[in-house]
Amino acid sequence: MSSELQALYQELILDHSRHPQGFGLAPDATASSHQVNPTCGDEVTLQLHVEPGSDIVTRVTWEGHGCAISQASASLFTEMAGSLTLDDLSSRIELFRTAMRSRGAIEPDEEILGDAAALGGVSKYIARVKCAMLAWVAAEHAIAQVRVDAR
């Protein structure tokens, strides 16, 4: 097996895909977004729970189906997002996207992204970047919705 494939499917990623964190929708979410990857039919519905009167994300819940990368990515996002502010979360999503789109040139910053940095191997597989981004794009839409609602 090539080292690229090993990097893509690290044990951490396979673990998250088999035992996803935050899986299962909750009735009391502040905002949610449903995203589909039309090329493969992968789906994620992601919910943000924001502390009332603040901009702090208390937790993330989600549901979906798809490949190991999309499912692990949603799980890793969930793990990272708790107790962050919306601004902080937005900037991390942008950081993650930059790394994903770099075709392997930029290693995701583990200090900032935590275990989600393990998804760095995806960026060498252009066709799979959308899989990794699915939950993060859903989160971006949910953040935008929270901000609109707060106005």
Add this chain to the structure above:
Amino acid sequence: MTDTAATTQANAFSDAELAAIRADFPILSTVVNDSPLIYLDSGATSQKPVQVLDAERSFYEHDNAAVHRGAHMLAALATETFEDARATVARFVGAHDDEIVWTSNATEGINLVAYAISNASLGRGGDAARALAIGPGDEIVVTEMEHHANLLPWQELAARTGATLRFIPILDDGSLDPQSIDAVIGERTRVLAFTHVSNVLGIVNPVADLVARAKAVGALTVLDACQSAPHLALDLAALDVDFAVFSGHKMLGPTGIGVLYGRSRLLNALPPFLTGGSMITTVTMQSAEYLPAPQRFEAGTQRISQAVGLAAAIRYLEGVGLQRIADHESKLGEKLVAGLSSIAGVRVLGQQAGAHRVGLASFDVAGVHSHDVGQFLDDRGIAVRVGHHCAQPLHRRLGVTSSTRASAYLYSTEAEIDLLLAGVADATTFFGVRS
């Protein structure tokens, strides 16, 4: 050994013959991820032999001009070459030259028929077209296993005309429910559109039964021959369908060229779909009169070099022999299905004992997404298709959202199937199959 088996055996490609075929396809010597390319995605698009590449190049080097216009030498030469290509296609499928319409691909062919019927339903095409008009109370019938290309044009036609779209369901083994064939196709059915060979299941449908039922109720038949024309000897006259479509790029030809076959009487009764240059007799500022088929459906500059390339592809296929190709693929298909079925956690979609199949099979690996299976195989240079293969309703019916598809062609080998099977088995171990 039975006579049939003996014939098949004698008919099989020798190792030398298969090696000679493979040598005609330059791309097959590609190295992917340090492994030789194993191309098992011919159902999506086939690879091209040098004979096809040379034919297109030669056309541009020696014969290129616009066809059916202009009086110069090259224009005459190009027109003759272009029409020779049409005759080659006609002979290949047992049709007359004027029953062959060039399209961009099969998708455009089906849309052409649907929109021509739509135009007839709006009163275009005069008396001849009136019998082909449809409206509220009429029914269009498809099957549950259709590629989206043979479903969406009919959904849209039904929506535009007020007709009702119905479908023949499949059984768990992937076959069309024989009882439903009689129940769904009825007196109100005006169009029956169905695939000859499913692009997911690889199984040949009972064309004769479907056509007989459609004829009994006076419905038009539209055959999607995308997965049959490249792989079996196709005789449209014998199949007795009214329309048929297929794509050049799936049968060793270039992209951008497809074929619509239609009975001459029907093509000449239908109003045009695309209008413009080269399809008229007389044009005034108010109206136009159209040429007979096939020209009335070929507005604008045609895909000339692609038609020439497709004709070269057909000559290549005929040179090898369609029956020998079918036998080769049938052997590979059976090996594929038997091998996949014996891997724990792998389920082949649509398994019918004794079914006539082409060299194509789609499968689900329990708990492992098709994208991950495909990625794992790609690491070994094995190219397969993953996803829903443009057949979401069929996948939904079979209880999966996606599958992995391996599809062989005349240049595929048993050794390649063995490597695929080993790769799938290793993928189940790597990802840890859930049951």
